Amino acid sequence: xxxxxxxxxxxxxxxxxxxxxxxxxxxxxxxxxxxxxxxxxxxxxxxxxxxxxxxxxxxxxxxxxxxxxxxxxxxxxxxxxxxxxxxxxxxxxxxxxxxxxxxxxxxxxxxxxxxxxxxxxxxxxxxxxxxxxxxxxxxxxxxxxxxxxxxxxxxxxxxxxxxxxxxxxxxxxxxxxxxxxxxxxxxxxxxxxxxxxxxxxxxxxxxxxxxxxxxxxxxxxxxxxxxxxxxxxxxxxxxxxxxxxxxxxxxxxxxxxxxxxxxxx
Ligand code: IPD
Numbered sequence: 001x002x003x004x005x006x007x008x009x010x011x012x013x014x015x016x017x018x019x020x021x022x023x024x025x026x027x028x029x030x031x032x033x034x035x036x037x038x039x040x041x042x043x044x045x046x047x048x049x050x051x052x053x054x055x056x057x058x059x060x061x062x063x064x065x066x067x068x069x070x071x072x073x074x075x076x077x078x079x080x081x082x083x084x085x086x087x088x089x090x091x092x093x094x095x096x097x098x099x100x101x102x103x104x105x106x107x108x109x110x111x112x113x114x115x116x117x118x119x120x121x122x123x124x125x126x127x128x129x130x131x132x133x134x135x136x137x138x139x140x141x142x143x144x145x146x147x148x149x150x151x152x153x154x155x156x157x158x159x160x161x162x163x164x165x166x167x168x169x170x171x172x173x174x175x176x177x178x179x180x181x182x183x184x185x186x187x188x189x190x191x192x193x194x195x196x197x198x199x200x201x202x203x204x205x206x207x208x209x210x211x212x213x214x215x216x217x218x219x220x221x222x223x224x225x226x227x228x229x230x231x232x233x234x235x236x237x238x239x240x241x242x243x244x245x246x247x248x249x250x251x252x253x254x255x256x257x258x259x260x261x262x263x264x265x
Contacts, residue, residue, distance in 0.1 A: 004130040007081065007107040008115035012128060014057045018050045018103040019121030022088055025049065026122075030095055041161035042091055047071050050087035054105065058083055070212045082108045086212035088121070090188030099123055104190035106215035116216030118190045127194040127220045135197050135223035142224040144244075145199035150251035153202035153244075156184045156192040160208040168264025169207065175259040189241075193217025196243045197224035203244035203252050207262055214241050229253070231262045 001009070025046040034043050051071040058067055068075025069085040083105060088094050090101035099122030106116040114131040127142070129135040135142040147153050155176070159169050177183060184201060186192050189209055195201040197220045204221075218228045218236055227249040230240045239262040244252055256262075 003109070004107070004114040004133065007109075008117065008128055008130050010058075010061055011083075011105045011107060011115055011117045012119075012126065014054055014061075015103040015105045015117045015119045016126075017057060018054050018087060018105075019119045019124070021053055022046050022050050022094070022101070022103065022121040026094060026097065030097075036161075038161045038163070040092075042095060043071065044088070044091060044095060046094065047088045047091055050103065051085060054083075054085055054087060054103075068211065070210065080109065084108060084113070084211050084215040086190060089118075089190045089213060090186075093187040098187065100186060100188055100191060102188050102190045104212060104216045106219060108215070113215050113219045116219040118194050118216050118220060120188075120191060127197065127217070129197075129216075129220040129223040131219065131223070133223070135220045137194070137198055142197045142220070143199065144196060144221070144225040145202045145248075147202045147245070148247040150180055150203075150248055150255070153180050153248055153252075154182055154184060155180045155252070156186055156195065156201040156204040158185060158187070158189055158192065158206045158209075162265065164265040165208055171264075172207075172256070172259045172261045176255060179255060189213040190217035193221045193228075193243055196226050197221045203242070203248050205240065205242045205244075205252060205256060205261070207240050207264075208238060209236075209241050210238065218243065231257055 065081040066075045066079040067083045086104040094101040118127045192204045221243040226243045228243045
């Protein structure tokens with residue numbers, strides 16, 4: 001087995017255990033235990049417990065690796081492999097018991113994401129990819145949508161938690177909505193990216209994402225044929241993530257650029 005396949009196998013087994021813990025804790029009832037960047041950016045006991053479980057399992061299996069996670073940070077030391085983890089992507093869905101929340105886990109070697117898994121813990125649906133090895137949902141090989149006209153495209157997006165950023169994102173949406181088929185706000189960026197990979201969304205964009213939101217799903221989308229970038233030749237990052245088949249990507253990129261989508265707070 002090559003290294004990325006090995007890392008993926010470990011990621012899948014750890015993410016499954018993590019997803020099981022999330023759903024068990026959900027069944028026992030969930031409450032926000034704290035807020036983070038703003039009063040609407042919640043964290044639950046499950047976000048923390050799931051991150052701890054993943055950290056413990058990875059340390060046991062590969063003690064030399066480091067983990068960069070949404071809840072406990074870390075991962076800045078040099079190591080052969082850096083894991084990038086969102087223990088529960090879609091925390092607000094989780095809080096409200098909307099069955100769309102994921103464990104998102106990626107493995108990075110020398111700064112390049114080589115393996116990623118996203119598991120919708122509520123449904124058990126699993127998306128995986130290795131660099132150069134394709135993207136899968138279970139055993140099914142994934143391919144992005146064949147749509148080439150932005151005017152016919154179903155586009156996913158999301159919003160940050162700070163009021164100023166949301167206002168800017170709403171203005172961008174006002175400029176975009178007349179030029180696309182419709183918009184979807186799924187509530188978990190990693191799942192949005194996997195939906196692009198399987199063609200259930202034609203495209204996706206969002207400003208303000210962190211690596212734990214987009215690393216695993218970004219690889220899944222890219223391996224299914226999407227271009228996954230920022231604006232103006234930049235890599236995907238906090239200023240912008242756009243994921244779409246190449247023909248749609250060019251149109252969406254130009255419109256988002258015109259609308260100054262990466263500007264604002
Ligand atoms: C959030 C979700 C949401 C996106 C936000 C993210 P979290 O992650 O992915 O869809 O719009 O930007 O912060 O807080 O649920 O892990």
